[in-house]
Amino acid sequence: MLKVFEHAALAAGRAILDVCQASATVMLKPDASPVTVADERAEAIILAMLAEALPGVPVVAEEAVAAGKIPDTGGSTFILVDPLDGTREFITDRPEFTVNIALIENGTPVAGIVYAPAMGVAYVGSKAGAEKLTISPQFDIAERRPIAVRPGHRPPVAVASRSHGNPETEQYLTDHAIDECRSIGSSLKFCLLAEGVADIYPRFSRTMEWDTAAGDAVLRAAGGTTLCLDGTPLTYGKRNQAADVDFANPSFVSRGG
Template sequence: MLEILEKAAVEAGRVILGVYEAGIEVRQKADCSPVTDADEAAERIILRHLEEAFPQIPVVAEEAASAGQVPEIDGRAFFLVDPLDGTREFVGRHHDFTVNIALIEEGRPVAGVVYAPALGILYSGDGAAARKSVVSGGIEIGASMVIGCRMRGDRVTALASRSHNNAETVAYLSEHGITDYEAVGSSLKFCLLAEGLADLYPRFSRTMEWDTAAGDAILRAAGGETLTMDGTPLVYGKRNQPSDVDFANPSFVSRGRA
């Protein structure tokens, strides 16, 4: 399965880079978040790959969901797709935007691919986590390197969102005596934890499940975890929530090995 998810992500990444290089036209969705031609074109590519390879598995994709197109997923495995995570990074000409594809089973992200096309780096995980280079102009996937979370020492390094940092995050870091932190965009924060380059990622501003699922799958495969503020693992497929919209996440903290 991972090979197909990787192929879909890399093909979508080539289209995204084409828009990135040609010029970006930004529009506003109903929730006031930005969307571009790259988001929509990349989603079409990913959906085509998933429908051809796994016609029996429903797909919840960000842009389709925003248009009210959500399949029935109760009691079923399903895919979560964010065709362009970090649209603000993309529009701002940063390089840390990603393509995210994840498989969810019984509320858990069990397989995931995160591709950063501007960096030429592909992360994947489904029991073990790996990092790969994408070469030949974003066409060929290179050799794989197994990655894993590091053991947390006395000096903790945290990651925070570049575009969505807030006072709660700053307060959390201060309360836990964490002074070393770096602002990074998109789901790459999960991947940096999985690669052992940081220890902690607290998130108190809004995320949706398609923002986090693929990176979370890779982090868990690398030996890390994502916990809500009551200490339970973050779950996926959240519908009919009394205090929030479908597929919205609560606050959480992702971390490597304790």
């Protein structure tokens, strides 16, 4: 299944870069978040490839959900897709935007890919472990390198959202005596923990499951954790939530070693 994710992500990334070169028009969704034709084209490519290779597996995709198309996820297995995570980075010409695809089993992200097409890198994770991929200009996988979180690094290095920082995050860093914090967009924050470049990612602003699932899958495959503030693992497939919309995440903290 991970091979299918890789092929779909690389194809979507190629389409995104094609749109990037042509200067994408930015639109606003009903929640006022930005979306471009790149999001829509990438999602269409991914959905078509997943439907052909994995018929019958429900796929929850960001733009489809925004259009009211939500499959039944009552079973134990489904796929989460964010065709262009970091749209704000994309429209401001920062290279940190990613394509995210993740497999969820029994509420846990067990396989996923995070592909940053403008950076020529991808991260994958599964039960077999985690890898960092180098992607060639021809959109082929040129190299695979195993990655893992680093254990007990002191002082710890944090990563935080470039576009969604808030006082709660700053207070967390202060309370835990974390002086170094690197700001980066999209789900690459999980990947920096997974490859041992950083150690902790506190998130106290809004995320949706498709934002986090692929990066979380890579991090867990590399030996890390993503826990809610009560210490329980972050789960996926959250529907009919009393305090929030379907697929919305609570605050969480991801850690490396």
